[in-house]
Amino acid sequence: MDKSSPKVAVVGAGIIGMTVAKILQENLGKAQISVIADKFHDDTVSCVAAGIFRPGTSFRGPTKEITKKWIDDSWNYFQDILKTSEAPDAGIMAFDAYIFSKENYHVTRNHLIEDIVPIYRPVNDDELKLVSGDWKYGSYFSTLKVGSEKHLPWIEKKFKANGGKILHKKVDSFASLSDYDLIFNCAGLGAKYLCQDYDLVPIRGQVIKARAPWLKAAFYGDYDTYIVPGLDGVATLGGVRQYDSYNLEVCKYDTASIMERCCGLLPALKAAEVVTVRVGLRPHRVPTRVEAELVGGQKVVHCYGHGGYGVMCAPGTGMQAVQIGLDLLRGKTVSKL
Numbered sequence: 001m002d003k004s005s006p007k008v009a010v011v012g013a014g015i016i017g018m019t020v021a022k023i024l025q026e027n028l029g030k031a032q033i034s035v036i037a038d039k040f041h042d043d044t045v046s047c048v049a050a051g052i053f054r055p056g057t058s059f060r061g062p063t064k065e066i067t068k069k070w071i072d073d074s075w076n077y078f079q080d081i082l083k084t085s086e087a088p089d090a091g092i093m094a095f096d097a098y099i100f101s102k103e104n105y106h107v108t109r110n111h112l113i114e115d116i117v118p119i120y121r122p123v124n125d126d127e128l129k130l131v132s133g134d135w136k137y138g139s140y141f142s143t144l145k146v147g148s149e150k151h152l153p154w155i156e157k158k159f160k161a162n163g164g165k166i167l168h169k170k171v172d173s174f175a176s177l178s179d180y181d182l183i184f185n186c187a188g189l190g191a192k193y194l195c196q197d198y199d200l201v202p203i204r205g206q207v208i209k210a211r212a213p214w215l216k217a218a219f220y221g222d223y224d225t226y227i228v229p230g231l232d233g234v235a236t237l238g239g240v241r242q243y244d245s246y247n248l249e250v251c252k253y254d255t256a257s258i259m260e261r262c263c264g265l266l267p268a269l270k271a272a273e274v275v276t277v278r279v280g281l282r283p284h285r286v287p288t289r290v291e292a293e294l295v296g297g298q299k300v301v302h303c304y305g306h307g308g309y310g311v312m313c314a315p316g317t318g319m320q321a322v323q324i325g326l327d328l329l330r331g332k333t334v335s336k337l
């Protein structure tokens with residue numbers, strides 16, 4: 001084996017796998033990197049997501065400090081792309097966001113991003129009337145979104161141009177990848193079966209993608225109601241969070257509930273054309289798993305279990321996973337990490 005040119009497999013082609021592959025390639029010019037997955041692009045959970053940069057306050061890594069570092073590193077990573085002319089091709093857009101509540105002041109605050117986004121402040125009385133409803137509490141913040149439908153092909157194009165390989169296949173075990181020096185496990189919910197990880201649980205989500213080119217800001221209401229502007233004028237309307245549900249079928253009752261709640265917030269959405277209704281299973285795990293493991297003698301770096309926040313946190317967790325992988329390639333043992 002030529003140690004100057006290690007052979008690395010990244011299992012998974014969602015936002016986590018593709019981001020890890022990109023960061024890895026930037027750090028390991030000479031490596032032979034293959035992304036191996038059975039689902040790509042639109043078929044991944046990543047392409048169901050609204051992709052907004054707003055973590056739930058319960059999002060958690062192994063420590064508070066690591067969680068915050070993941071978020072801050074991710075924000076800075078996306079800001080660097082936003083500053084370039086590539087941002088539209090990369091599917092990244094900045095916008096204003098409002099979160100309202102009739103009942104609970106605390107849901108309008110977010111300690112994980114208040115110090116990093118340029119503005120996070122309470123709304124004034126005029127802003128409380130921006131949307132329909134008798135809102136009592138609200139915050140305004142500036143944020144961004146990452147549309148995976150553009151971001152994944154954008155990374156893939158760069159990755160292939162720099163010599164990366166894409167392989168379409170299902171991986172049944174890490175043992176089947178024994179000719180690789182290092183494996184990154186970015187299989188999302190698929191990690192449940194690859195690692196027999198019973199802490200990884202689906203949280204079913206359903207969203208409506210509707211044409212609303214006039215929508216320029218994101219709005220959140222109570223009970224998981226959100227409206228997020230999108231690329232090419234297609235907004236994401238949500239949502240639901242159904243713990244331990246594996247149902248991939250569109251539920252008409254969920255569609256009706258999402259429509260009623262979102263139109264209650266913004267009545268103009270009643271006239272919006274529905275482009276599609278999508279279902280995705282969020283890979284939920286507490287904490288999100290970014291760590292190395294020796295599996296049957298093979299070096300595996302896990303990076304999965306991002307729940308409802310994998311799009312926004314892919315770079316931060318990906319940077320840590322790649323750092324662990326580089327240390328392993330340089331000869332550190334898993335137990336010394």
Ligand SMILES: Cc1cc2nc3c(=O)[nH]c(=O)nc-3n(C[C@H](O)[C@H](O)[C@H](O)COP(=O)(O)OP(=O)(O)OC[C@H]3O[C@@H](n4cnc5c(N)ncnc54)[C@H](O)[C@@H]3O)c2cc1C
Binds near residue numbers: 186189279
């Ligand atoms: C309705 C909804 C709204 C969301 N909104 C947001 C949001 O606004 N912001 C945000 O940050 N996040 C959001 N999320 C969460 C986000 O979508 C996920 O956290 C993220 O997509 C997880 O990415 P992933 O790459 O781990 O998984 P996936 O996108 O599911 O990719 C997993 C990859 O692994 C591959 N794979 C799995 N098992 C195997 C195997 N055995 N062999 C080969 N390949 C395998 C799959 O084929 C796929 O390529 C939302 C999710 C949903 C469902």
